[in-house]
């Protein structure tokens with residue numbers, strides 16, 4: 001049996017990637033010009049498949065970058081001249097905030113303890129803030145923001161630009177694109193692809209904001225500014241020589257996911273998550289890290305391990321060729337993180353749950 005990587009990123013490759021790679025080599029995807037018709041067709045295909053998969057409306061643009069980390073920086077450069085506000089509840093949301101400070105924005109934050117999520121009525125964004133940044137699925141702690149809360153925040157702050165980090169959840173959540181202005185992810189998590197490609201979705205409000213900042217003399221950065229990405233997108237191109245293989249593979253995997261059906265994928269994700277949270281409840285030494293059930297991530301399940309080192313359980317699983325993620329940062333020795341992405345089969349989840357319950 002092949003080794004399963006239930007790690008939250010990089011994660012297991014989607015099971016069709018090996019075949020797509022072979023075809024990519026045969027079709028010279030890495031060798032053609034990034035200004036050629038052939039590449040433009042690849043870009044157009046990838047974009048169309050993503051639009052279908054995630055229900056991306058026409059007034060949202062889909063641009064490609066080197067990583068999600070890069071998109072944190074681009075969002076701050078293009079959408080915020082002075083003040084950003086960050087919901088912080090783990091390492092990834094904290095880094096977004098840190099970037100704002102490094103870029104010398106006036107970065108404000110509302111922070112809650114690790115393992116907790118947010119209640120929209122407790123969030124108070126001061127007047128004058130331009131951009132609200134939130135991490136819909138905090139990969140370090142397994143805390144998610146329910147979609148209804150995104151809607152509440154939008155209602156509460158209709159004039160703010162809202163940026164959503166969906167790196168370890170997309171395409172699982174059925175996002176309503178009216179609830180935010182920009183959303184992004186990278187491909188080595190739920191899409192099961194090699195790392196090195198960020199996907200940045202932004203709407204016309206973001207375009208207007210970037211144009212306004214540029215007109216006022218603010219720097220938007222250099223090659224990956226919204227205006228530069230946009231003028232290239234009109235030709236299905238990118239400003240630089242992009243990760244053509246990554247863009248090609250993303251289009252192929254998104255097509256595979258569309259064929260399987262996003263509804264089915266969501267149902268299977270829910271089933272596997274319930275199975276794992278149920279196993280955690282049954283085991284005397286294991287428990288869900290996230291106390292509030294509605295804040296428990298479906299795509300990254302984080303477990304506390306009591307009375308023994310988490311490494312024992314990682315080793316047990318590894319002996320059965322299942323690689324489970326360790327806790328993040330200071331929680332490394334006492335937690336497990338189990339990725340639940342479209343490529344991870346029900347069978348592997350059942351096997352891991354049985355293994356944990358017998359341990």
Ligand SMILES: *Cc1c(COP(=O)(O)O)cnc(C)c1O
Pocket residue numbers: 009067068069070092135137138139165166167168186187195196
């Ligand atoms: C992994 C991750 C990132 C960073 O993605 P890169 O592809 O490494 O840049 C950002 N946000 C969240 C929530 C993540 O899980």
